[in-house]
Amino acid sequence: MSNLIASMMSAAGSLGAYSQVLDVVQNNVANASTPGYAAQTEELNAMQFNPTEGLSGGVTAGQVVSSRDQYAEQAVQQQTTLMGQSQQDVSSLTAIQSLFDVTGTSGLDSALNNLFQSFSAWAQTPTSTVARQNVLTQAATVANTFQQTATGLQQVATDTAQQLNQTVTDVNHMSSQLAVYNQQIMNGDRNDAGLDAQINSTLQQLSQDGGITATQQSNGTYTVLLNGQTPLVIANQAYNLSLEPVPNSATSANPQGPAHLKVLAYDGTDITSQVTGGQLGSLLNTTNTVLPGLLGDQNQPGSLNTLAQQFASTVNNLLTQGYQTDGSDGSAAVAGVPLFSYDTTNPTNVAASLQVSSTVTPSQLAAIDLGPPEVSNGVALSLSKLADPTDSTGEIGGLSYTQYYANMAAKVGNLLSNATALQQTQQSAVAQAENVRQQVSGVSLDMEATVLVQFQQAYEASSKLITILDQLTNDTINMLSS
Amino acid sequence: MPAAPAEEGLERLVAARAEVRRAVELLVDASPKAVEACHGALDRAVSELAGFRSQCAAARGNAGARSMAVGLRTEVLRAARLFESLAAFYRGWERILGAMSAGYTASGDAAPVARQGRFYCQG
Numbered sequence: 001m002s003n004l005i006a007s008m009m010s011a012a013g014s015l016g017a018y019s020q021v022l023d024v025v026q027n028n029v030a031n032a033s034t035p036g037y038a039a040q041t042e043e044l045n046a047m048q049f050n051p052t053e054g055l056s057g058g059v060t061a062g063q064v065v066s067s068r069d070q071y072a073e074q075a076v077q078q079q080t081t082l083m084g085q086s087q088q089d090v091s092s093l094t095a096i097q098s099l100f101d102v103t104g105t106s107g108l109d110s111a112l113n114n115l116f117q118s119f120s121a122w123a124q125t126p127t128s129t130v131a132r133q134n135v136l137t138q139a140a141t142v143a144n145t146f147q148q149t150a151t152g153l154q155q156v157a158t159d160t161a162q163q164l165n166q167t168v169t170d171v172n173h174m175s176s177q178l179a180v181y182n183q184q185i186m187n188g189d190r191n192d193a194g195l196d197a198q199i200n201s202t203l204q205q206l207s208q209d210g211g212i213t214a215t216q217q218s219n220g221t222y223t224v225l226l227n228g229q230t231p232l233v234i235a236n237q238a239y240n241l242s243l244e245p246v247p248n249s250a251t252s253a254n255p256q257g258p259a260h261l262k263v264l265a266y267d268g269t270d271i272t273s274q275v276t277g278g279q280l281g282s283l284l285n286t287t288n289t290v291l292p293g294l295l296g297d298q299n300q301p302g303s304l305n306t307l308a309q310q311f312a313s314t315v316n317n318l319l320t321q322g323y324q325t326d327g328s329d330g331s332a333a334v335a336g337v338p339l340f341s342y343d344t345t346n347p348t349n350v351a352a353s354l355q356v357s358s359t360v361t362p363s364q365l366a367a368i369d370l371g372p373p374e375v376s377n378g379v380a381l382s383l384s385k386l387a388d389p390t391d392s393t394g395e396i397g398g399l400s401y402t403q404y405y406a407n408m409a410a411k412v413g414n415l416l417s418n419a420t421a422l423q424q425t426q427q428s429a430v431a432q433a434e435n436v437r438q439q440v441s442g443v444s445l446d447m448e449a450t451v452l453v454q455f456q457q458a459y460e461a462s463s464k465l466i467t468i469l470d471q472l473t474n475d476t477i478n479m480l481s482s
Numbered sequence: 483m484p485a486a487p488a489e490e491g492l493e494r495l496v497a498a499r500a501e502v503r504r505a506v507e508l509l510v511d512a513s514p515k516a517v518e519a520c521h522g523a524l525d526r527a528v529s530e531l532a533g534f535r536s537q538c539a540a541a542r543g544n545a546g547a548r549s550m551a552v553g554l555r556t557e558v559l560r561a562a563r564l565f566e567s568l569a570a571f572y573r574g575w576e577r578i579l580g581a582m583s584a585g586y587t588a589s590g591d592a593a594p595v596a597r598q599g600r601f602y603c604q605g
Contacts, residue, residue, distance in 0.1 A: 071575060072571075421556060421559075425559075425564070428506060432509060432510045432564055432567065432568065433567070435512040435513070436512045449583070449595050452579065452595065454514035454517075455517055455568070455572050456572070458520065461521045462517070462520050462521045463569075466524065466558065466562050466565060469527055469528055469561075470559075472531050473551060473558050475535070476534065476538065476554075477548060477551045479538050479542065480542060
């Protein structure tokens with residue numbers, strides 16, 4: 001009798017196990033199009049068979065095992081972080097690059113060239129009022145263009161700071177969501193496939209914002225760390241990030257310069273140096289490195305301000321060393337006046353404040369170099385030579401002003417070009433990681449070991465070909481260039 | 483009418499780029515079979531590029547050819563990047579499998595994956 005009951009129990013247990021398998025299959029079908037969902041498998045564990053001890057054998061359902069292996073999930077998150085970073089880089093750098101036209105048809109490059117041409121025309125007809133007026137007009141255009149570029153960059157800085165705030169808010173919101181999901185798991189919803197999919201979808205979104213590490217604990221909850229160090233979520237508790245400006249230092253070179261931004265952990269610890277990936281990492285890099293390189297900060301004037309200051313002071317120096325009249329009519333020689341004015345108290349505000357002095361008239365432009373020997377158009381000639389300087393006057397670090405500007409624009413262009421190429425590659429890398437995630441079952445060690453051997457063999461063979469192709473392509477480009 | 487030498491050379495450059503693109507698609511697929519097939523595509527790309535180089539003199543100074551070669555280099559770098567990310571994944575996965583199947587070494591590293599005497603048949 002006991003054997004019969006044991007057999008019936010075995011049959012009932014098996015039916016229960018197969019019922020759970022059907023549940024899992026149903027989950028897979030129902031969630032086939034849910035973002036973040038990976039197929040689940042049911043483990044069937046063999047029961048001991050020993051009738052004398054009442055062990056009836058058969059199968060029982062083991063713990064439902066999500067085939068979305070944590071490791072593969074992390075790989076997707078890592079690639080998503082890199083993609084979020086490159087996407088944000090492209091977005092920010094595109095906005096910056098639009099302010100640097102190097103085609104010569106508009107922007108600072110064009111304005112500088114037009115001013116140099118007006119200097120040259122003035123040198124040919126130094127007493128011409130029309131030529132002098134044209135110098136003033138072109139100088140005003142240069143000043144306006146410096147201002148517009150600086151204002152444009154300041155707007156990018158403002159937008160970037162707003163995006164940073166929004167991204168930190170998003171991170172905090174998603175962390176709170178994950179804490180709620182963890183609470184549901186702690187309440188017993190651990191095997192809810194829909195919840196599992198929501199968690200992974202949220203983790204993937206979160207990984208786009210920053211480099212996160214998500215590990216599943218033995219109780220099924222997820223612990224989420226930023227850059228492997230700063231807690232964002234532990235059990236049912238979310239730990240919020242915050243953003244604040246780095247305080248001005250009275251001892252810095254430019255106390256009035258734009259402040260950097262720092263990210264703080266829940267306990268107020270400065271974790272800015274840890275935030276290097278994802279949208280957050282990109283936005284911080286734009287705010288604290290890229291834009292200060294152009295607009296300055298508390299420690300540097302920025303290349304745009306350097307260019308504005310050096311250019312304006314060189315022009316002013318040449319003009320004030322020259323003379324409007326040489327005194328040959330018996331009157332005293334009249335010295336020249338400066339053309340440009342700007343904020344001399346704040347080196348990071350030169351470009352934004354640059355303007356042609358409102359009191360300067362065409363007749364006050366000093367063309368005469370008294371020498372000896374006196375040259376009636378000496379100053380105008382020196383100004384026209386700024387387009388292509390032959391000595392350190394008119395150079396910044398060995399570059400002419402237009403070369404220096406082109407160099408600035410090229411740096412931004414190269415950053416954008418690299419970010420665009422990386423973004424395209426990262427889109428492929430995320431797709432690759434998602435495909436790998438679907439392929440890794442984690443169910444059978446033997447199967448996984450076999451896959452490893454297959455991959456190793458394919459990798460060894462193909463990686464040599466990649467190296468050869470790389471070398472051949474570079475050689476080919478060189479051959480075609482020569 | 484047979485293609486002129488320069489045109490034929492450019493066709494081989496185009497073919498090399500198409501093969502590398504194919505390799506990139508296979509690497510994105512990332513299945514073991516696709517990665518194996520990648521070898522064939524890369525091999526053909528090397529062959530096409532080597533063929534182009536033998537006729538390269540005719541295309542010297544050709545801006546279009548150079549631009550195409552630069553595009554090819556971008557594709558090669560993308561393939562290299564995808565290979566590296568896949569290799570990094572499998573290196574990490576091998577460490578995890580090693581720890582799961584054979585534990586840890588005395589120095590605390592994951593042991594090599596235990597494969598001795600095991601067969602896995604795939605139908």
